[in-house]
Amino acid sequence: MAANQEREQRRRLLDVASRFPLPSGCRFSYGTAGFRADGATMAPAVCRAGILAALRSVKLAGAAVGIVITASHNPVGDNGVKIADPDGGMMAQHWEPFADALANAPDPDALLQLVLQFAKDEGISLGGHHTAQVLLGRDTRPTGEYLLDAALQGINAIVGAHAIDMGILTTPQLHWMVRSKNKGIKASESDYFTQLIDSFRHMLELVPKDKGGDELAKKLIVDGANGIGGVKLEQIKAELSGIDINVRNSGKEGEGILNHMCGADFVQKERVTPHGFSPEDVGVRCASLDGDADRLVYFRMSSASDNKVDLVDGDKILSLFALFIREQLDIINNNGSQVNKSMPARLGIVQTAYANGASTQFLKNHGLEVVFTPTGVKYLHKKALEYDIGIYFEANGHGTIVFSEDFLSQLQSLSNELSSDAANGSAQYRAAMRLMAASQLINQAVGDALSGLLLVEAILQYKGWSFQNWCELYSDLPSRQLKVKVIDRSSIVTTEAETKVSQPSSLQELIDKETANCAHGRCFVRPSGTEDVVRVYAEASTQVEADSLARSVAHHVEHHLG
Ligand SMILES: CC(=O)N[C@H]1[C@@H](OP(=O)(O)O)O[C@H](CO)[C@@H](O)[C@@H]1O
């Protein structure tokens, strides 16, 4: 680069780094979902994430990259930052070590040297003959605006980079916008809403006439976690015909604190009703979003006398989606006599070790191909992309369905052919149209509670199913999750999609021994990627056994790693 441009680039980096010094003792790690910490301490990491995102865009020839400022389901005082790649998915993992090094650079000079060296290694030419664009979104946290400013300063430290603030959004909206922008399609918030509303309407138009439910079937209460998801749902609910949505914990002034006693994480872990529900809600279908609306679970208050809920978690949402997709593919491929066109499609179901064993068994019993990845959306999403249709969910409610471009274009040709002859209106045509509408409705970039919720509602109407029918697909095996504090959680190394400990190997022997004592026992431990703990998961045929298995293994972990 020309000498004066190079000087300018160096000056900007030194300047921004000195504006955001790293407090001593601070250490950031990119982890399962980006950098997270107390919101008030996040500015240096967020500024550096801005630099990182701009560099990523330069590297990828100016394609739009995203930054989301959120700490998801965590307390309101926390905040965090993560980067979305041009396809709308998580940032490529091989950049994570650089992300860590950049976030922890101790002083301006170290930061400058790191950037220059990395740019050299990656063949990124700095200094002006390029453009870079970064779209930014943030959730409703009070530290959001201040951190947005830190991110903007980081982005602007890269010469030629251009930041676009997309405002207060759900995390999946920002991922969707990045993806759409790079595909050259409309990418504003109103385009996102239009796509959701239109494809939901198409899905309902394709519901068989005899399946129309009663008023209760149309009624849905949504716990918005006092976050951004409730706000967005309030904005569009009047335009969603065929469903009657009532939002609680909607994030309105005075309604409650973000994620406090509410939200998908709370409901899934505690299995009790969120704040803001009363005995009048017994029996009504309810959904719960997390603070940035990328997780979704369903529940129902079981009785007026206590606050326990019947939970439908990510595994059961996954099962509903899998049955629906399988059914449409079967209709297309076993199409009776009229038109003889088949469309072989590889359908893959992706879970993690936290998926309840009963769900995996259920899916396999239906002849579905189930594969496992380590915890974290970045692994699940990548695996799902290997299929024509890949469906993935974490038990905690994050997941989506991804359709390959190739499959969608085959589907398009099939529906074109069928629409032009006597098959118009045939079962096969309608099944193809349902898959097309589902691919439009469900977010292709990342798990999205709003689009997931609308797909669930459309499928329940299509099947004419009540919440009870859905619950009864299978019964969860009793399970227990515990957290163990240890000195160094990274001393546990796992293998086989985190289901086995490879180091220390004696620990796995002890886990095996404890597990062998339980009927239907399954147990694994892994270091968390978001908290300084080792997680223990146990499953067994009774709750007492699952609890005791988890406890014994937690003791072994404590004993081994102190
Ligand atoms: C057991 C569990 O729920 N783990 C969560 C949690 O990761 P850990 O690495 O387990 O801390 O946070 C991740 C990010 O939100 C989420 O993807 C994952 O499912």
Ligand SMILES: [Mg+2]
């Ligand atoms: Mg979230």
